[in-house]
Amino acid sequence: MDQNTRAGILLMVAATFVFAMQDGISRHLGGTYNIWMVVMIRYWFFAAFVIWLTRRNGGLKKALRPARPYLQAFRGVLLALEICVTVLSFVLLGLVESHAVFACYPLLVAAFSGPLLGENVGWRRWAAIGVGFIGILVILQPGVGVFAPEAIVPLIGALMFALYGLLTRLAAKTDSTQTSFFWTGIVGAVVMTAIGASFWEPMIARDWGWMALLCVTGVLGHWLLIKCYEFAEASTVQPFAYLQLVFVSILGVSLFGEEIRTNVVIGAAIVVSAGIFTLIRSRRAPPPIA
Numbered sequence: 001m002d003q004n005t006r007a008g009i010l011l012m013v014a015a016t017f018v019f020a021m022q023d024g025i026s027r028h029l030g031g032t033y034n035i036w037m038v039v040m041i042r043y044w045f046f047a048a049f050v051i052w053l054t055r056r057n058g059g060l061k062k063a064l065r066p067a068r069p070y071l072q073a074f075r076g077v078l079l080a081l082e083i084c085v086t087v088l089s090f091v092l093l094g095l096v097e098s099h100a101v102f103a104c105y106p107l108l109v110a111a112f113s114g115p116l117l118g119e120n121v122g123w124r125r126w127a128a129i130g131v132g133f134i135g136i137l138v139i140l141q142p143g144v145g146v147f148a149p150e151a152i153v154p155l156i157g158a159l160m161f162a163l164y165g166l167l168t169r170l171a172a173k174t175d176s177t178q179t180s181f182f183w184t185g186i187v188g189a190v191v192m193t194a195i196g197a198s199f200w201e202p203m204i205a206r207d208w209g210w211m212a213l214l215c216v217t218g219v220l221g222h223w224l225l226i227k228c229y230e231f232a233e234a235s236t237v238q239p240f241a242y243l244q245l246v247f248v249s250i251l252g253v254s255l256f257g258e259e260i261r262t263n264v265v266i267g268a269a270i271v272v273s274a275g276i277f278t279l280i281r282s283r284r285a286p287p288p289i290a
Helices: 003-032 035-056 069-093 095-102 105-117 123-140 149-171 177-199 205-231 234-256 262-284
Strands: none
Touching: 003 035, 003 069, 003 095, 003 205, 003 234, 035 069, 035 177, 035 205, 069 095, 069 149, 069 177, 095 123, 095 149, 095 234, 095 262, 105 123, 105 149, 105 262, 123 149, 123 262, 205 234, 234 262
């Protein structure tokens, strides 16, 4: 393993830890205040960060003129709403079960990359996708007792995030990463302000401190990811993103008193194994169909 790859892996591990902290703070604030308001404030800080980063790199003028503005706008709206759905799942189900289900999003990306991007998905990856969804059934346990409808919420979040990832890959064919990042922050801030402003409620001083830390972890996590991909290929470091499930499980149990049920452990292991296999196979996949 060369020095750059090792640095990339360490940065990915650091990013997953920071994002886990962000999720823990989101669970606390989302359970205490209106989720729309919490995500809105977080996006204000994120938008300020992307404007600063884009101007610093001298790409503001170019970022304002993407090749596909409607695609970029839709991406921004989709991610903002996905974050709201995911925070809601933290409040309803807790960190552990939410992330165990959400871990299926790479499988969804692989499943949809064929019809949406024209990529060739072989039978081995389809088999892994099928196995992964068996893992989801193990976690959700439909048919065992009374099925809780809120268990579907993290799956909806995973679907939205998978679609966002596919649209990001589509946008990357015509726009730079910097342009996409800029539109993600700005459009998300506009949408969340339009929705969240009417849900404003007073926040105690201590929770303003948590809110500030939530904003900082959001920016720091994205910065670490940017640096990570400068050192190593995404396909190499992506499997280490699953460590976020480990970190949030520790937070969920130690800080929020969540219980790790046996079916969740087994199901999550199946989903993660299928996801890593899919990532490995994607490296060997033939080029996209023209």
